[in-house]
Amino acid sequence: MAVKVPLERQMKNTVKNINKSIAKKFEYVFISEYIPEIIGTILADYDAKLVAAVTDRKSRTNPLYYRDEFQEALNNFEYVDTSDNQLKLVTPDIENFNWTQGKLHIIKNILEGTFGVYVEVDENQYVTMYNKKPQSQMAPYDKTVPTKERIYLLRYTAELRNREIATFGRQTLVRYPFSNTPPIDIFSNAESFVDENLGKWVADIIGDSIKENSR
Numbered sequence: 001m002a003v004k005v006p007l008e009r010q011m012k013n014t015v016k017n018i019n020k021s022i023a024k025k026f027e028y029v030f031i032s033e034y035i036p037e038i039i040g041t042i043l044a045d046y047d048a049k050l051v052a053a054v055t056d057r058k059s060r061t062n063p064l065y066y067r068d069e070f071q072e073a074l075n076n077f078e079y080v081d082t083s084d085n086q087l088k089l090v091t092p093d094i095e096n097f098n099w100t101q102g103k104l105h106i107i108k109n110i111l112e113g114t115f116g117v118y119v120e121v122d123e124n125q126y127v128t129m130y131n132k133k134p135q136s137q138m139a140p141y142d143k144t145v146p147t148k149e150r151i152y153l154l155r156y157t158a159e160l161r162n163r164e165i166a167t168f169g170r171q172t173l174v175r176y177p178f179s180n181t182p183p184i185d186i187f188s189n190a191e192s193f194v195d196e197n198l199g200k201w202v203a204d205i206i207g208d209s210i211k212e213n214s215r
Contacts, residue, residue, distance in 0.1 A: 025205060025208070026087050027082060027087065030079065030087075030089060031079070034089075034197075034201055035079045035080075037193070038194060039075065041189055041190040042092065042186055042187060042189075043070075043071060043074070044189075045186040045190075046063070046067065046070065046186050049184050049186055050063040050110060050184065051063050051064045051067065053177055053178065054177045055177070056177065058174045059120065059177055060120055060151050060174070061120060061151060061178075062177075063106075063107060063110065066103050066104070066107055069102050069103055070104060070107055073101060073102075074092065077097070077098075089198065091187065091190055091194050093191070094111055094187065103144060106141065106142060110181075110184065111183060111184050111185075112183055113181055113183040113184065114176070114178050114179055114180065115180065116155055116156075116179065117156040117180055118153040118155055118156060118176035119153070119154055119156045119164075119173040119175055119176060120151050120152075120153065120175075120176055121151065121152045121173060122151055123147065123148060123150060124148075126152065128167055128168075129163050129164065134150075138152055139152075141153055153176050156173075156175070
């Protein structure tokens with residue numbers, strides 16, 4: 001996936017030659033009108049491909065819990081690059097997005113895909129099955145929540161299934177909704193949206209700018 005969506009070559013030359021006030025017009029219109037549409041397209045895929053994938057209401061790993069933080073990061077993403085006397089519209093993808101802040105690494109892990117079947121196990125369930133607390137080297141799904149609320153993803157092996165049934169009398173552990181899931185793309189539709197509309201956006205902005213500066 002392309003990281004940047006640059007203006008067409010002839011548009012780049014036009015942008016280089018227009019004055020600063022018109023360049024500001026480009027930046028303002030992109031930020032106020034078109035970037036919200038890009039964000040909306042990404043969030044629609046987030047809801048359709050991540051949130052909607054969680055059908056078990058007992059699941060405690062729903063991406064819905066992290067949607068607000070993801071949206072905030074989208075809002076703060078640097079979509080406009082005006083360096084080198086050029087204007088570029090940058091669309092987010094899994095490589096250029098900042099996954100290091102807050103809990104966003106959880107979303108990145110989902111998008112990268114999961115090999116194997118996992119189940120969600122809380123501390124009480126773990127202690128009941130193993131007669132000990134989760135080992136210190138075990139990373140919880142979300143370490144920012146209180147210890148008693150933490151969830152661990154355990155590979156659902158035959159041994160774990162037997163232990164589960166022996167302990168609870170039935171299969172009771174919630175299957176991780178993204179088990180055996182290939183990588184998930186929630187950015188490509190936004191990139192296609194930009195590719196399809198960028199030429200028109202640029203033409204409209206140049207036309208409006210010329211009209212305003214000819215008055």
